[in-house]
Amino acid sequence: MISKSQEEYLKTMYILQKQNGDIRVTDIANKMECTKPSVNKVLKNLKDNKLINYETYGKIELTDEGIKLSKKILEAYDIVYVFFKDVLNLENENAKKEAEKVKSVLSDVAINKLAKYVHKALDLNDLSCDYDINNERCRTCERISLRDFTK
Amino acid sequence: MISKSQEEYLKTMYILQKQNGDIRVTDIANKMECTKPSVNKVLKNLKDNKLINYETYGKIELTDEGIKLSKKILEAYDIVYVFFKDVLNLENENAKKEAEKVKSVLSDVAINKLAKYVHKALDLNDLSCDYDINNERCRTCERISLRDFTK
DNA sequence: CTATTTTGTTAACTCCGGTTAACATTATAT
DNA sequence: ATATAATGTTAACCGGAGTTAACAAAATAG
Known part of the structure; x- marks a missing residue:
C-alpha cells in the first residue's frame, strides 16, 4: 500500500x-x-x-494499475474541490489547496457520501446516477469534471 | 507553532x-x-x-493559552463532525474518525465557511450569528454542541 | 564534435512522530 | 513499613519524507 x-x-x-x-x-x-x-x-x-x-x-x-489509481485519486480530488469551491464558495486557489489536503485524508466511504451530497447540493441530482469512487465517473460528475488537463 | x-x-x-x-x-x-x-x-x-x-x-x-487553543480545536472538530454526521449522514463512529482527520488539515478560513454552511444546511440559520472559529461559540452552534464531556 | 547547460542520481543528513527496553518514582495492599 | 503493582521517564532507536552537496548522464549550442 x-x-x-x-x-x-x-x-x-x-x-x-x-x-x-x-x-x-x-x-x-x-x-x-x-x-x-x-x-x-x-x-x-x-x-x-x-x-x-x-x-x-x-x-x-x-502502468495500467498506476493509471487506474490516478483516476481514482483525481476523482476524489474533484469531488472535494467542487465541494469547497461551489458548495462552500471558497476562493478558487484556496479551494484547490484545501481539496488537496482533505482528499488525502478522507476514506472512500466519506468521499462517496460527499460526492452524492455534492450532486444534490448543486442541483445536479440525477436519479440514474450510481456514483462510486471505485467505478467510472457518472454523467453528473462529468458535468463538473476538471479532468481536461490538456489545456 | x-x-x-x-x-x-x-x-x-x-x-x-x-x-x-x-x-x-x-x-x-x-x-x-x-x-x-x-x-x-x-x-x-x-x-x-x-x-x-x-x-x-x-x-x-x-495554561490559559492551552485552554483557549483547546477550545478552538474542539470547536473545529465539532463543526466537521456535525457536518459528517448530520449533513453527510455518516455513521457516528465513522464521522468521528473522519472529523478528526479532516479537522487536522483544514485552514481556519475553510472551517469558518464550513461552520456557516452547516448552520444553513441544518436549518439552524440565525441571522444574528456571527460565527468565527476564533471567537466564542455562537448560540446556534451551542445547539449542536458536543462539548459536554462530563458524561 | 566538443563545451556547456540542463537534467537526473546518489549519498549522507535532518526532522518529526512514533517505538521498545530499561529504569525511576509513586501508590497500594497487607 | 515494606513488597508489589502501577505509573512515569529516559535513552536509544526506527521509518517516512524531506533536504543539501556532489556527481553522472544527456541534451544543446556554437
Whole structure:
C-alpha cells in the first residue's frame, strides 16, 4: 500500500503525462514543490509498487494499475474541490489547496457520501446516477469534471 | 507553532481534565492510542510552547493559552463532525474518525465557511450569528454542541 | 564534435512522530 | 513499613519524507 503523500506524486505524474506527453523529474519536483532527490525516492517506491515503469535515466510511464489509481485519486480530488469551491464558495486557489489536503485524508466511504451530497447540493441530482469512487465517473460528475488537463 | 498532531494531544488533555478532573500520562496514551514515551515527548513540547504547566512526575495542567487553543480545536472538530454526521449522514463512529482527520488539515478560513454552511444546511440559520472559529461559540452552534464531556 | 547547460542520481543528513527496553518514582495492599 | 503493582521517564532507536552537496548522464549550442 502506498502513502497519501505518494498518491499526490502519482496524481501529478498522471497529469503531467496528459499535459506534456511525458513525465520528467524536474517537472514533478516543480509541481510538487520539492527537490529532485525527493522525486527520485518516490519513483523508486512507485516502481516497487508496480505503479510506474522506470529505469535509471529512462522514461517514466504509469502502468495500467498506476493509471487506474490516478483516476481514482483525481476523482476524489474533484469531488472535494467542487465541494469547497461551489458548495462552500471558497476562493478558487484556496479551494484547490484545501481539496488537496482533505482528499488525502478522507476514506472512500466519506468521499462517496460527499460526492452524492455534492450532486444534490448543486442541483445536479440525477436519479440514474450510481456514483462510486471505485467505478467510472457518472454523467453528473462529468458535468463538473476538471479532468481536461490538456489545456 | 504547534503541529496538528500535537494539537490532538492538547485537545485530548483538555477533555481528560473535564472528564476526570486530572490529566494522566497513561490516560492520554490510551486515548491517543500511543505509548507513554510518546506522550512524554509531547508534554515536553507543549510545555516549551507554554500550553501546559508540568514538571517531571508532577501534575499536568493546561495554561490559559492551552485552554483557549483547546477550545478552538474542539470547536473545529465539532463543526466537521456535525457536518459528517448530520449533513453527510455518516455513521457516528465513522464521522468521528473522519472529523478528526479532516479537522487536522483544514485552514481556519475553510472551517469558518464550513461552520456557516452547516448552520444553513441544518436549518439552524440565525441571522444574528456571527460565527468565527476564533471567537466564542455562537448560540446556534451551542445547539449542536458536543462539548459536554462530563458524561 | 566538443563545451556547456540542463537534467537526473546518489549519498549522507535532518526532522518529526512514533517505538521498545530499561529504569525511576509513586501508590497500594497487607 | 515494606513488597508489589502501577505509573512515569529516559535513552536509544526506527521509518517516512524531506533536504543539501556532489556527481553522472544527456541534451544543446556554437
